[in-house]
Amino acid sequence: xxERSWKEIPIGGIIEEAGNADSYETGSWRTYxxxxxxxxxxxxxxxxxxxxxxxxxxxxxxxxxxxxxxxxGCGICAFECPDKISALEMVLETDAAAAK
Amino acid sequence: MARRLTLTGxxxxxxxxxxxxxxxxxxxxxxxQTELMHKFADFVADGEVKAEMVLVESEHSAMxxxxxxxxxGARVMxxxxxxxxxxxxxxxxxxxSNRLPIVMPVVNRALSGPINIHCDHSDTxxxxxxxxxxLYSENAQEVYDNILQAILIAxxxxxxxxxxxTFDGFIISHTVEVLDALEDKEASDWVGEYKAMYTLLDTEKxxxxxxxxxxxxxxxxxxxxxxxxxxxxxxxxxVGKAYEKLSGRAYGMTERxxxxxxxxxxxxxxxxxxxxKVVVDEMRAEGKRVGLLKIRSFRPFPHAEIVAGLASxxxxxxxxxxxxxxxxxxxxxxxxxAALSGTGHxxxxxxxxxxxxxxxxxxxxxxxxxxxxxxxxxxxxAPNEVRFIGLRG
Ligand code: SF4
Ligand code: SF4
Numbered sequence: 001x002x003e004r005s006w007k008e009i010p011i012g013g014i015i016e017e018a019g020n021a022d023s024y025e026t027g028s029w030r031t032y033x034x035x036x037x038x039x040x041x042x043x044x045x046x047x048x049x050x051x052x053x054x055x056x057x058x059x060x061x062x063x064x065x066x067x068x069x070x071x072x073g074c075g076i077c078a079f080e081c082p083d084k085i086s087a088l089e090m091v092l093e094t095d096a097a098a099a100k
Numbered sequence: 101m102a103r104r105l106t107l108t109g110x111x112x113x114x115x116x117x118x119x120x121x122x123x124x125x126x127x128x129x130x131x132x133q134t135e136l137m138h139k140f141a142d143f144v145a146d147g148e149v150k151a152e153m154v155l156v157e158s159e160h161s162a163m164x165x166x167x168x169x170x171x172x173g174a175r176v177m178x179x180x181x182x183x184x185x186x187x188x189x190x191x192x193x194x195x196x197s198n199r200l201p202i203v204m205p206v207v208n209r210a211l212s213g214p215i216n217i218h219c220d221h222s223d224t225x226x227x228x229x230x231x232x233x234x235l236y237s238e239n240a241q242e243v244y245d246n247i248l249q250a251i252l253i254a255x256x257x258x259x260x261x262x263x264x265x266t267f268d269g270f271i272i273s274h275t276v277e278v279l280d281a282l283e284d285k286e287a288s289d290w291v292g293e294y295k296a297m298y299t300l301l302d303t304e305k306x307x308x309x310x311x312x313x314x315x316x317x318x319x320x321x322x323x324x325x326x327x328x329x330x331x332x333x334x335x336x337x338x339v340g341k342a343y344e345k346l347s348g349r350a351y352g353m354t355e356r357x358x359x360x361x362x363x364x365x366x367x368x369x370x371x372x373x374x375x376x377k378v379v380v381d382e383m384r385a386e387g388k389r390v391g392l393l394k395i396r397s398f399r400p401f402p403h404a405e406i407v408a409g410l411a412s413x414x415x416x417x418x419x420x421x422x423x424x425x426x427x428x429x430x431x432x433x434x435x436x437x438a439a440l441s442g443t444g445h446x447x448x449x450x451x452x453x454x455x456x457x458x459x460x461x462x463x464x465x466x467x468x469x470x471x472x473x474x475x476x477x478x479x480x481x482a483p484n485e486v487r488f489i490g491l492r493g
Contacts, residue, residue, distance in 0.1 A: 005320070006319075006320035006321070006323040006324050006327075009317065009320060009321075009324075010298075011199045011260060011321070011324050011328070012197065012198045012200075012309075012321065012324075013198065013309075013310060013311055013317070013321050014298050014307050014308065014309060015307060015308035016305075016307055018306040018308075
């Protein structure tokens with residue numbers, strides 16, 4: 001992020017550019033990482049509807065993965081995934097990183 | 101053509117609001133402000149104004165609704181007093197930080213507890229670091245004039261800060277006085293139309309208001325606020341000059357009442373200035389060189405005007421109508437000390453605390469301040485040597 005002087009930015013914290021949250025990578029805030037099991041997934045999209053960070057990635061109406069650059073690890077997707085399916089599991093970020 | 105009216109301070113404020121006819125007025129009642137909004141609600145009910153009046157369930161909501169409406173690009177006003185202002189507190193800061201030019205009459209009243217509905221300045225003095233401009237009014241005429249000027253000050257693109265126009269509870273708010281008001285057309289031409297720089301409703305130019313602002317930019321936004329407040333000094337003066345052309349009544353950062361050659365000067369704000377002027381007149385007739393320095397703009401604080409206004413003074417009595425607990429003196433006193441520090445001005449400064457909870461201040465009280473100042477001239481007064489007016493010993 002380019003850091004500008006107080007004379008160069010809009011007053012009052014106004015953000016003039018629409019949709020620029022995309023350039024703010026909130027993925028680094030994560031403590032737990034959602035791990036998706038493509039085999040189990042039935043593409044009901046409950047996780048996609050509920051994710052507060054628009055981090056469930058779709059292609060042609062099907063779930064294809066998770067945007068880890070923005071996913072904050074809230075766990076809502078795993079909670080909403082139907083119990084019988086359980087295609088999403090929350091794993092400690094440190095464990096997930098170690099497993100790689 | 102002026103219209104001569106006979107109104108209470110509250111009704112004078114409502115009259116100014118009728119002529120401004122803001123887009124949105126948010127409101128929750130509290131004594132002694134209630135009659136102000138009551139009167140304005142009459143104007144709404146009678147179809148005399150087009151303003152959208154939003155009645156809410158608390159002052160926190162009144163200020164929140166004002167912030168929302170102002171973010172949407174509306175010209176917004178609300179009003180409050182004392183504990184109502186205290187309940188708004190969180191959002192009072194946000195209004196200033198988001199640079200929303202809301203104008204709010206505040207009818208000064210003591211903060212509880214113990215419960216008291218009468219005048220002192222503890223409510224607005226507690227707000228002196230919220231980032232709002234503060235204009236104090238001496239009488240109903242100034243209430244009316246300050247509100248009309250506040251709109252132009254707040255909305256000036258170099259300022260864009262909210263303004264509190266304060267006046268003393270009951271002493272001004274409920275006392276009937278004669279004042280001159282502008283014609284409706286003059287007033288509406290004066291305030292003109294407000295065009296917000298950003299609005300939530302402009303889908304062509306979408307903007308985000310009040311986002312998270314962390315270590316990387318918050319400091320820069322505060323620096324901008326400092327700049328806006330600093331620009332306000334020039335704008336208050338130029339708006340005052342323009343208003344003088346329109347109304348014949350002059351307004352600046354301060355009013356210097358017979359201070360030019362004065363040996364002894366009282367510094368005050370609000371309705372007590374009217375009482376002090378009578379004493380100054382009486383004592384001048386007796387050949388005493390006394391004067392009053394009235395502070396109209398407390399935020400931004402008029403450092404240059406204070407130094408100029410006190411240039412000849414051998415002793416200064418600073419009147420505070422609120423306490424800064426644990427500090428050497430009251431809020432006004434501290435500002436005066438700061439304004440004079442480093443200027444090389446040698447003078448004796450005495451702080452007087454008066455009028456808490458509506459305790460009367462009389463002509464005799466102010467005369468005795470001047471008489472005491474004559475005895476202290478040339479002496480060093482410790483900043484924490486506060487004296488009390490009208491307190492039982
Ligand atoms: S953990 Fe939260 S942020 Fe991440 S994908 Fe799931 S719902 Fe979205
Ligand atoms: S909620 Fe579970 S099953 Fe449904 S799309 Fe998401 S991961 Fe797949």
